[in-house]
Amino acid sequence: MAKPIYARAVADRLSLREGRLRIKMDGEELTAQETALYDRQIRVWGVDAQKRLSKAQILVSGLNGTSVEFCKNIVLAGVGSLTLMDDRLVTEDALQANFLIPRDETVYSGRSLSELCCESLRDFNPMVRVLAEKGDLAQCEMEFFDKFDVVVVTGCSLKTKIEINEKCRKRAKRIAFYAIECRDSCGEIFVDLQNYTYAQKKSDGTAECHLSYLSLEDAILIPWRNLPRKVSKLYFAMRVIEKFELSEGRNPGELSNCDLPAVLKLRKELCDAQSLNESHVPETLLERILVAGPMLYPPVCPILGGILGQEVIKAISGKGDPLKNFFYFDAADGKGVVEDISNPSSI
Amino acid sequence: MDSDLKTEAIKRAKVLMVGAGGIGCELLKTLALSGFQDIHIIDMDTIEVSNLNRQFLFRQSHVGQSKAKVARDAVLRFMPQICITPYHANVKDPEFNVDFFKQFNVILNGLDNLDARRHVNRLCLAAEVPLVESGTTGFLGQVTVHIKGRTECYECQPKPTPKTYPVCTITSTPSKFVHCIVWAKDLLFAKLFGDRNQENDLFVHTGDGSDSVKPTDDIFERGLDEVSVQYGRKIYDHVFGYNIEVALANEETWKNRRRPRPIFLGDVLPEKLILQNGNLEKNCLTEDLSLSAMPSLGLNNSQEIWSLAENSRLFLEALRLFIERRGKDIGSLTFDKDDQLAIEFVTAAANIRASSFGIPLHSLFDAKGIAGNIVHAVATTNAIIAGLIVIEAIKVLEADFQNCRMTYCLEHPCQKMLLMPVEPFEANKSCYVCSETPLLLEVNTQTSTLRDFVDKIVKNKLGMSFPLIMQGATLIFEGGDDLEEDVAANYALNLDKVLTALPAPVTSGSMLTIEDLQQELSCHINIKHREEFDEEKEPDRMVLLGWTTPEKKSQGVSNGENTTAAIPAAPEAINKSEEVEVAAEISRTRRKRSEISETTGDQETFQILPDTDAKNSMDPQEVEDDDYENDLVVLDENPEASKKRRLQ
Numbered sequence: 001m002a003k004p005i006y007a008r009a010v011a012d013r014l015s016l017r018e019g020r021l022r023i024k025m026d027g028e029e030l031t032a033q034e035t036a037l038y039d040r041q042i043r044v045w046g047v048d049a050q051k052r053l054s055k056a057q058i059l060v061s062g063l064n065g066t067s068v069e070f071c072k073n074i075v076l077a078g079v080g081s082l083t084l085m086d087d088r089l090v091t092e093d094a095l096q097a098n099f100l101i102p103r104d105e106t107v108y109s110g111r112s113l114s115e116l117c118c119e120s121l122r123d124f125n126p127m128v129r130v131l132a133e134k135g136d137l138a139q140c141e142m143e144f145f146d147k148f149d150v151v152v153v154t155g156c157s158l159k160t161k162i163e164i165n166e167k168c169r170k171r172a173k174r175i176a177f178y179a180i181e182c183r184d185s186c187g188e189i190f191v192d193l194q195n196y197t198y199a200q201k202k203s204d205g206t207a208e209c210h211l212s213y214l215s216l217e218d219a220i221l222i223p224w225r226n227l228p229r230k231v232s233k234l235y236f237a238m239r240v241i242e243k244f245e246l247s248e249g250r251n252p253g254e255l256s257n258c259d260l261p262a263v264l265k266l267r268k269e270l271c272d273a274q275s276l277n278e279s280h281v282p283e284t285l286l287e288r289i290l291v292a293g294p295m296l297y298p299p300v301c302p303i304l305g306g307i308l309g310q311e312v313i314k315a316i317s318g319k320g321d322p323l324k325n326f327f328y329f330d331a332a333d334g335k336g337v338v339e340d341i342s343n344p345s346s347i
Numbered sequence: 348m349d350s351d352l353k354t355e356a357i358k359r360a361k362v363l364m365v366g367a368g369g370i371g372c373e374l375l376k377t378l379a380l381s382g383f384q385d386i387h388i389i390d391m392d393t394i395e396v397s398n399l400n401r402q403f404l405f406r407q408s409h410v411g412q413s414k415a416k417v418a419r420d421a422v423l424r425f426m427p428q429i430c431i432t433p434y435h436a437n438v439k440d441p442e443f444n445v446d447f448f449k450q451f452n453v454i455l456n457g458l459d460n461l462d463a464r465r466h467v468n469r470l471c472l473a474a475e476v477p478l479v480e481s482g483t484t485g486f487l488g489q490v491t492v493h494i495k496g497r498t499e500c501y502e503c504q505p506k507p508t509p510k511t512y513p514v515c516t517i518t519s520t521p522s523k524f525v526h527c528i529v530w531a532k533d534l535l536f537a538k539l540f541g542d543r544n545q546e547n548d549l550f551v552h553t554g555d556g557s558d559s560v561k562p563t564d565d566i567f568e569r570g571l572d573e574v575s576v577q578y579g580r581k582i583y584d585h586v587f588g589y590n591i592e593v594a595l596a597n598e599e600t601w602k603n604r605r606r607p608r609p610i611f612l613g614d615v616l617p618e619k620l621i622l623q624n625g626n627l628e629k630n631c632l633t634e635d636l637s638l639s640a641m642p643s644l645g646l647n648n649s650q651e652i653w654s655l656a657e658n659s660r661l662f663l664e665a666l667r668l669f670i671e672r673r674g675k676d677i678g679s680l681t682f683d684k685d686d687q688l689a690i691e692f693v694t695a696a697a698n699i700r701a702s703s704f705g706i707p708l709h710s711l712f713d714a715k716g717i718a719g720n721i722v723h724a725v726a727t728t729n730a731i732i733a734g735l736i737v738i739e740a741i742k743v744l745e746a747d748f749q750n751c752r753m754t755y756c757l758e759h760p761c762q763k764m765l766l767m768p769v770e771p772f773e774a775n776k777s778c779y780v781c782s783e784t785p786l787l788l789e790v791n792t793q794t795s796t797l798r799d800f801v802d803k804i805v806k807n808k809l810g811m812s813f814p815l816i817m818q819g820a821t822l823i824f825e826g827g828d829d830l831e832e833d834v835a836a837n838y839a840l841n842l843d844k845v846l847t848a849l850p851a852p853v854t855s856g857s858m859l860t861i862e863d864l865q866q867e868l869s870c871h872i873n874i875k876h877r878e879e880f881d882e883e884k885e886p887d888r889m890v891l892l893g894w895t896t897p898e899k900k901s902q903g904v905s906n907g908e909n910t911t912a913a914i915p916a917a918p919e920a921i922n923k924s925e926e927v928e929v930a931a932e933i934s935r936t937r938r939k940r941s942e943i944s945e946t947t948g949d950q951e952t953f954q955i956l957p958d959t960d961a962k963n964s965m966d967p968q969e970v971e972d973d974d975y976e977n978d979l980v981v982l983d984e985n986p987e988a989s990k991k992r993r994l995q
């Protein structure tokens with residue numbers, strides 16, 4: 001569906017001016033329909049941001065409670081297109097915290113998550129193209145990535161995330177990369193905007209601001225003792241769990257309480273190697289995550305999906321300070337914390 | 348957290364959601380996904396196009412239908428096995444009484460106005476049901492928990508009441524665009540298209556307070572054979588030209604002010620154009636709320652700021668369309684932000700007036716936001732807030748009260764936090780809503796009428812809808828429409844009496860008891876007679892005390908220039924360092940509730956204050972109150988400050 005381009009009628013027909021020039025914006029205006037639909041959010045981020053959103057192409061690989069929240073938000077916001085990748089067939093586990101798929105086996109049986117979610121999301125906003133793409137993103141040709149401005153991955157191994165992140169980084173155009181994972185009542189978002197420049201709002205106008213992001217691989221390689229004091233315990237817990245999943249060849253959500261002894265052993269190894277006191281990675285936290293297994297605490301999904309939605313909107317529109325580079329939420333203490341994990345020397 | 352226990356508590360719970368809008372849609376979905384089985388939902392609104400960008404349970408085809416009902420159907424489509432009971436009704440309806448509230452384990456608010464929030468708070472207190480309250484504006488939001496006997500109630504800290512502007516700022520000395528909007532909407536629009544019998548100050552004060560020039564109302568009356576073009580010109584020249592000239596005659600007013608410029612149509616548009624303005628055929632042939640004067644004038648972009656000439660043409664054309672296409676509405680119209688022609692008329696009139704007074708002009712899009720008090724809203728914040736509401740609701744259901752938190756959703760991290768939990772505050776011992784503490788009213792008992800008291804204090808300040816007022820054992824007033832005729836007539840008589848002349852005279856030292864039976868709220872007010880009031884700062888001519896921080900009592904609610912004004916800001920304009928300070932303050936003084944005011948997303952209404960003495964309020968030392976958005980308000984230590992800004 002081609003975006004309707006609004007050729008502005010010549011308002012100057014009667015050439016009655018008061019010496020004031022009209023500044024033409026890119027020659028493209030929002031349609032009356034878009035202005036009416038997006039009225040309330042244009043009042044938040046402005047017309048220019050809305051125009052940029054309407055041109056943005058988003059890819060989401062992995063559909064779960066958190067990423068469908070993100071999909072909903074970004075479709076409502078009015079992006080240009082959203083492409084979904086997840087060939088898994090619908091299972092009970094895949095349904096939890098997912099409001100895009102009716103709990104009706106006759107509807108979902110034999111169909112992939114991306115197909116079903118795609119159908120529902122189309123309804124949310126007829127002005128956004130929502131597509132389902134088959135295949136495994138990590139195996140996609142490099143050129144495939146060029147179609148997108150933003151890539152969001154979830155539900156896959158650390159190795160896959162790193163590979164996809166690297167592919168995004170190798171393209172000539174800047175492709176924003178986000179990885180998001182929820183475990184029990186905790187969640188993590190990783191952001192890589194590579195080199196990002198935006199107009200930062202100050203009390204006295206705006207100033208150009210440059211941010212330099214690390215890739216996921218480089219960020220998690222930073223020695224733990226070099227990190228700022230008081231880094232969220234979740235940062236370390238997520239590293240231990242994801243490393244364990246990688247060594248076992250399992251995906252997020254595929255661990256259980258039985259794995260606790262092995263996970264604790266890995267915690268000790270990692271902490272020893274990094275000279276970090278094990279108390280920074282509490283056993284209770286690891287246990288909580290393992291016990292939950294594939295189960296998510298549902299109210300955490302809209303919180304993580306909402307923060308990720310806001311971040312992607314910020315990155316596309318160039319409005320607002322983007323998050324750098326990890327975000328954590330834990331329903332247990334209710335804190336939503338930003339952690340900047342970057343090499344002190346590389347800043 | 349024992350997950351089995353949690354699941355059980357959720358499954359057994361019966362919850363009431365108030366509001367099926369931005370937060371409500373997200374909340375209903377999240378409750379359903381979290382395992383709630385019995386959800387009741389009240390919302391009186393119907394679906395509008397501008398809801399669809401965030402209220403994701405609704406589609407274009409639902410426009411005009413009940414939000415509560417459509418939301419229920421949409422959620423049942425993916426979760427068919429749960430029970431959702433919708434009420435397409437106002438939460439203030441009498442059927443939603445204390446007994447109704449008592450059947451629920453927790454009440455969850457997703458409201459957009461102060462009035463309903465206060466009402467629900469009172470019913471929750473009376474029914475002793477915990478309340479989880481929420482609000483969002485743009486990227487900001489908060490969730491708070493209110494449990495009787497454990498935390499403060501929603502009203503423990505005074506809430507800003509609707510912004511009001513002194514009449515003469517609106518009629519004579521506007522200095523902000525919002526003043527021009529209020530003038531165009533509440534005075535000019537109301538005069539031309541609304542109830543003509545209503546009192547209306549549509550003239551310019553001359554400033555000496557005695558002989559204001561009040562033209563005969565005939566000027567606004569359209570002669571039978573008067574064509575709309577002539578009529579439009581007459582109105583234009585009168586309100587933008589003649590009235591300003593009259594006002595200029597009073598030198599005193601303009602001594603310390605920029606003098607306005609009278610604008611006559613002939614100076615703005617060439618004669619030929621006035622006669623050929625617009626093209627009736629080119630405007631869409633609808634007669635409904637989408638009728639617009641813009642297309643025929645070549646005005647397409649509502650984001651653009653139009654020139655004085657363009658606004659003048661829009662003014663004439665909109666007026667003409669009202670007369671020729673919507674003549675039957677004239678005399679009974681009230682301003683409606685969804686009435687396109689009304690927005691066009693008000694934008695044009697406000698901009699012409701702004702030109703006159705050297706105030707920057709605004710686009711129709713911005714003018715509509717100000718005139719309609721349109722809230723800034725995005726889906727993401729509502730989703731986050733809904734998630735936080737459910738987390739708190741589950742703690743309440745598990746009776747895990749010590750872990751309940753109020754959480755602020757911030758735009759910029761503060762102490763690294765974007766979501767900042769804070770321990771709930773204790774109840775304010777002087778809160779008239781949740782404690783028995785009496786209030787104190789300073790009032791001139793010899794000149795103020797019972798009506799003044801009912802309107803300004805009982806309805807506006809105390810937020811009661813059906814009050815019952817007693818002086819000792821004597822009932823002096825009762826609100827409601829189900830009264831016996833003779834009783835009602837008797838109360839009507841009382842309303843116009845000054846306080847000392849009531850059957851049971853109210854004098855200094857009297858104590859009044861005010862009750863609202865529906866809200867099951869009762870409070871006492873001690874009366875103190877006071878002779879003089881400052882017209883500018885105390886335009887109500889009465890001051891309600893006691894419901895504030897104690898140390899300020901002596902100064903009075905709206906008294907004293909020395910209080911530091913709050914720093915209101917649009918979400919995007921908030922200075923980063925300020926926000927950090929605010930949050931630092933929050934963590935330092937856990938028990939103080941003066942740091943961040945709630946982001947309510949309230950649809951507030953403007954009010955114009957009547958002033959009896961124009962001279963006093965012509966003082967150029969005008970109180971700043973140009974923030975028409977109820978956004979995050981950063982306060983200093985003193986909650987008085989924010990109160991003061993809103994010209995009580």
Ligand SMILES: [Zn+2]
Binds near residue numbers: 778780
């Ligand atoms: Zn209270």
